[in-house]
Structure formats: C-alpha cells, structure tokens
Amino acid sequence: MVYRDLRSFLTKLEDAGQLVRIKDSILPEPTIREIGRAATDLPNGPAVIMDNIKGMKGMQVALNVHGSWANCALMMGLDKNTTVRDQFFTFLDAWDKYPGEIKNIDSAKAPCHEVVIKDNINLFESIPLFRINKWDAACFLSKACVVTKDPDDPDNFDTQNVGTYRMQVLGKDTVCIQALGFHDIARHITHAEEQNKPLPIAICLGNDPVLTFMASTPINYDLSEYKYAAAINGIPMELTKALNSNLDIPANAEYVLEGEILPRVRVPEGPFGEFPGSYSGMRLQSIFKVKTITHRKNPIFENLFMGRPWTEIDYLMGLNTCVPLYKQLKETMPEVVAVNAMYQHGLTAIIATSNRFGGYAKSVAFRLASTPHGISYCKNIILVDADVDPFNLEEVMWSLSVRVRADKDVIVIPNTPGMPLDPTSFPAGMGNKFIIDATQPTAPDGLLRDTRLIDNPDSKGFEKIIADLQAAAQKK
Amino acid sequence: MKCVRCLHDTAAKFTEAPDGSGAWEVYGCSRCNFTWRNTEEQEVINPELRDKNFQFTGEPEDLQILVPVPPLKK
Numbered sequence: 001m002v003y004r005d006l007r008s009f010l011t012k013l014e015d016a017g018q019l020v021r022i023k024d025s026i027l028p029e030p031t032i033r034e035i036g037r038a039a040t041d042l043p044n045g046p047a048v049i050m051d052n053i054k055g056m057k058g059m060q061v062a063l064n065v066h067g068s069w070a071n072c073a074l075m076m077g078l079d080k081n082t083t084v085r086d087q088f089f090t091f092l093d094a095w096d097k098y099p100g101e102i103k104n105i106d107s108a109k110a111p112c113h114e115v116v117i118k119d120n121i122n123l124f125e126s127i128p129l130f131r132i133n134k135w136d137a138a139c140f141l142s143k144a145c146v147v148t149k150d151p152d153d154p155d156n157f158d159t160q161n162v163g164t165y166r167m168q169v170l171g172k173d174t175v176c177i178q179a180l181g182f183h184d185i186a187r188h189i190t191h192a193e194e195q196n197k198p199l200p201i202a203i204c205l206g207n208d209p210v211l212t213f214m215a216s217t218p219i220n221y222d223l224s225e226y227k228y229a230a231a232i233n234g235i236p237m238e239l240t241k242a243l244n245s246n247l248d249i250p251a252n253a254e255y256v257l258e259g260e261i262l263p264r265v266r267v268p269e270g271p272f273g274e275f276p277g278s279y280s281g282m283r284l285q286s287i288f289k290v291k292t293i294t295h296r297k298n299p300i301f302e303n304l305f306m307g308r309p310w311t312e313i314d315y316l317m318g319l320n321t322c323v324p325l326y327k328q329l330k331e332t333m334p335e336v337v338a339v340n341a342m343y344q345h346g347l348t349a350i351i352a353t354s355n356r357f358g359g360y361a362k363s364v365a366f367r368l369a370s371t372p373h374g375i376s377y378c379k380n381i382i383l384v385d386a387d388v389d390p391f392n393l394e395e396v397m398w399s400l401s402v403r404v405r406a407d408k409d410v411i412v413i414p415n416t417p418g419m420p421l422d423p424t425s426f427p428a429g430m431g432n433k434f435i436i437d438a439t440q441p442t443a444p445d446g447l448l449r450d451t452r453l454i455d456n457p458d459s460k461g462f463e464k465i466i467a468d469l470q471a472a473a474q475k476k
Numbered sequence: 477m478k479c480v481r482c483l484h485d486t487a488a489k490f491t492e493a494p495d496g497s498g499a500w501e502v503y504g505c506s507r508c509n510f511t512w513r514n515t516e517e518q519e520v521i522n523p524e525l526r527d528k529n530f531q532f533t534g535e536p537e538d539l540q541i542l543v544p545v546p547p548l549k550k
C-alpha cells in the first residue's frame with residue numbers, strides 16, 4: 001500500500017491490466033458518461049483515461065479508478081483476485097494502525113503548487129468539466145477531497161475535515177456545495193455563519209486512492225482522515241499549506257481549488273444523479289468563490305460516474321462503510337464477526353454475529369441503528385450467524401430461507417431518522433428500521449426444531465490446487 | 477437570453493472551449509443555476525424537448541434549505 005499520489009496508483013493499475021486509454025476524439029457529453037458506465041459494467045472493469053476531448057485537447061479525465069473489486073484490491077496492496085471478505089479483513093488490520101504519520105512539505109516544493117493561477121479564474125479553462133448524468137443541473141465535481149477547519153477550533157488538526165461532497169460548478173469561479181445536516185462540514189459552516197465569517201475551503205482533486213477512500217469513510221468527528229490514510233497506506237501522508245489559508249492539503253493532489261464559503265448565503269443546487277440510483281431534487285445550498293487554482297503539470301482530472309447501482313461509487317463506499325460500523329459494534333459487542341454494509345452506503349446491512357443468548361442478534365441490530373452512521377443510513381438490517389459469510393449473498397439467502405420465521409424474526413420500527421437521498425425517506429430525513437433476524441435461536445429462545453447442520457470438510461488446501469489447475473487449463 | 481430550464485431571461489454565455497478550437501460554448505442561468513454546453517443532446521438543451529420533470533417552474537426562494545442559517549452569535 002504505497003501510493004503517494006494518484007499517478008503512482010494509475011501506473012500500478014496500468015501494469016496490472018486495470019487501466020485503459022481512449023485516444024479517440026470524443027464529445028464531453030454524452031460520451032464521457034457512456035464510457036464511465038461501460039467501464040464499471042465490465043467484470044473487473046478498468047480505470048479509463050481520456051485525453052482527446054473536443055474543445056479540451058490534451059486535458060485528461062480519469063474515470064472508474066476505484067470501479068471494480070480488482071482495483072480496490074490493488075489499492076490495498078493485494079492481488080487483484082482477492083475476495084471481498086479478505087479485502088474487508090485486510091482493511092480492518094490496516095485500520096488499527098491509526099494514527100499514521102504526517103509529513104509536511106514546503107509549499108513552494110509541493111507538486112500541487114507547480115502551476116498557480118490567481119487571476120482570471122475560469123474553471124472551464126483549467127479543468128475538463130463534463131455533465132455526469134443527463135438531468136444533472138450542471139457539471140459536478142463528484143470525487144474531490146474537501147478540506148475545512150472548525151472556525152471555533154482553528155488550530156485543531158484532528159477536527160480538520162476531509163470529506164467528499166458533491167459540488168456544482170455555477171460559473172467561471174463559483175461553485176455550490178451540498179452539505180447535509182449530519183455532515184461534518186455542516187458543523188464548520190454553521191460555526192462560521194454564527195460569526196458571519198467566510199469559511200476557507202480547499203477542493204483537492206485527484207488524490208492518492210486511499211485518501212479518496214478515507215474522505216468518503218464515516219469516521220468520528222475528532223479523528224483525522226489524513227492520519228487514517230497514512231495508516232492504511234503504510235507511508236507518511238504528505239501535506240502542505242494552502243496558499244490563502246491555514247488549511248492542510250495533500251501535497252501531491254492533481255488540482256487544488258482554494259476559496260471561501262460565503263456566510264449566510266444559499267443558492268439553488270441540483271438535481272444530481274445520486275448514489276441510490278436516482279436524482280436528488282433541487283435544494284438551497286452553500287456557495288463558494290474560487291480565489292486560486294493550483295495544479296500539477298499535465299494535471300489529471302479524476303471524477304466519478306454515478307449511475308444505477310452498481311457503479312464506481314458502490315465500490316468506493318463499499319468496504320469503508322463496513323469497517324467503521326464493524327469497529328463501533330465490536331467495541332461493545334465482541335460477538336460480531338463481520339459487517340457487510342455495501343448496499344447504497346449501508347441502507348441495507350448484513351451482520352454476522354454469534355447469539356450470546358436468546359434475542360441477542362436483535363440487540364446487535366439496535367446497536368447498529370444507533371451508531372452515528374447507522375442512525376440515518378442503516379434501515380434494512382439482516383442478522384446472520386457467525387459461520388455465515390455476510391459478503392456471500394448465496395449464504396445470506398440460505399440463512400433467510402431456513403432460519404427466518406417472520407412472525408418472530410421480522411420487526412419494523414416506524415418513524416425513525418432516515419437518509420434524505422433515499423427515495424423512500426419521506427418527508428426527506430424520516431424513515432424506519434426493518435430488522436430480519438436470520439440467526440439460529442439460542443436459549444431461552446427455542447422456536448426452531450432441533451437441527452443438525454452438515455459440517456464443511458477441510459477444503460481450503462484444495463481450493464488453491466483446483467484454482468491453479470483451472471488457470472492453467474484456461475491458458476491452453 | 478432564455479434559460480433552457482426555468483425559461484426566464486436570466487441566462488448568458490460565460491465561456492468557450494479553452495483550446496481555441498471553437499468546439500463549444502457554455503451558458504449559465506443566474507436564477508436557477510442551470511448550465512449547459514451548446515454541443516449537448518437536443519433533449520437536454522432544447523426547452524421544447526426537455527423532460528418536464530426536470531424543468532424548474534417554482535421560485536428559487538421556495539426551495540428547501542438542508543443546513544439552516546443559524547442565528548448570529550454576539
């Protein structure tokens with residue numbers, strides 16, 4: 001796991017046959033979205049770089065960088081064929097190495113400052129922008145690391161937030177940002193607005209893949225995404241100072257847009273094709289003015305195509321939704337074995353757990369529904385036994401088929417918090433919790449007939465032998 | 477000029493292709509913040525052909541605010 005920047009990861013992907021280049025002359029719309037959809041639909045879909053876009057010749061767009069399990073495995077330094085379950089446990093081990101080291105790079109020497117533009121800012125001249133989905137309101141930045149600090153606590157490195165928020169380009173130097181009430185950045189905006197002060201912001205595009213991954217991971221407010229990225233990458237996170245503020249930014253970003261969120265102003269934003277596979281509506285959101293654009297020489301604009309699931313965002317938010325939820329459950333409920341919350345950022349989650357006593361699995365569901373992320377996101381919660389792999393949907397369906405009796409195993413808790421972008425959340429922000437307990441009853445619960453499961457033989461050794469034989473057979 | 481989404485006379489051209497090829501121009505509406513490129517599909521940039529569900533017929537100030545503006549602190 002040694003990627004200092006996006007470029008070194010793209011080289012790794014290319015060496016592993018997981019990156020392709022499209023050299024044909026293409027129109028920004030609708031062709032870029034067609035390419036994004038195709039890349040993510042292919043088995044083990046590759047990243048794609050385009051550099052011959054009409055009107056923007058030579059400017060580079062990268063899509064689908066995280067868009068397959070093969071690419072995610074390579075990001076974590078694993079063989080590209082690693083199973084999702086093994087990727088989950090590898091990520092878990094790396095997670096425990098928090099905090100990683102920070103290395104400060106002199107601003108004048110930071111690659112992200114190779115080119116500095118302060119006058120006549122025009123985002124369309126500097127970045128090959130495109131409309132992602134047909135009914136999006138404009139060109140959006142969908143894969144940026146957005147950096148802000150708490151104006152009430154400006155010297156605290158750990159509450160500095162690095163998050164991924166969608167941003168709508170409104171004009172040459174104005175951008176609108178979607179903040180939702182429970183987002184960390186909303187706290188920073190609120191604190192700045194209480195004092196009627198502009199909030200410095202840095203939009204960092206094209207980062208090392210693990211930082212992008214961590215920016216979309218729900219972690220506690222006072223933990224640093226940078227230190228997590230360093231821990232998971234296994235090398236120090238290289239940061240530098242922004243030119244116009246005290247913000248710490250990734251020194252190796254492809255682009256950095258520096259600006260200020262205007263206090264107490266809201267403007268129309270959206271719609272935008274969102275992660276549930278549907279468009280979000282129009283809302284009033286915060287706006288910022290870009291004062292400086294800096295970038296590397298020959299910068300690469302990395303963006304995210306989002307369509308009906310699965311697309312790149314489902315890979316990007318897959319394991320990083322699972323691991324923090326697992327860690328939070330495990331703190332008080334050591335019986336939990338694994339968490340698969342890969343479905344639309346955890347709207348549906350499957351937990352493998354032992355049943356300490358009758359009904360215990362349902363308590364695990366209540367715990368999930370009261371984690372910071374689970375409160376609004378986790379609405380469909382499935383509990384399976386400890387010996388069931390929650391990442392293997394055939395095994396999960398087996399559990400539902402032979403272990404669920406709906407009259408005692410299914411519960412709906414009405415009118416709980418909901419995720420506003422979920423189309424079933426109505427009014428936006430309200431929802432319910434649906435719990436299916438597919439674990440075997442444990443005393444004193446005993447409503448299942450005495451059942452003897454078939455034991456699995458010790459087959460791991462032969463898995464490798466047969467896989468190698470099959471690979472050899474396929475080469476013939 | 478007329479915005480293709482809200483149909484108010486609040487749109488203008490604000491930039492063109494940066495490589496000097498004249499390949500396209502970009503327009504934006506200062507009222508509803510819709511922007512478009514003149515090379516996009518007709519059903520996106522022609523108001524007659526646009527899906528009615530994605531037209532904006534309301535007033536900007538009536539839209540929902542997700543992060544409310546807090547009271548000022550003294």
Ligand SMILES: [Zn+2]
Nearest residue numbers: 479482505508
């Ligand atoms: Zn308009």
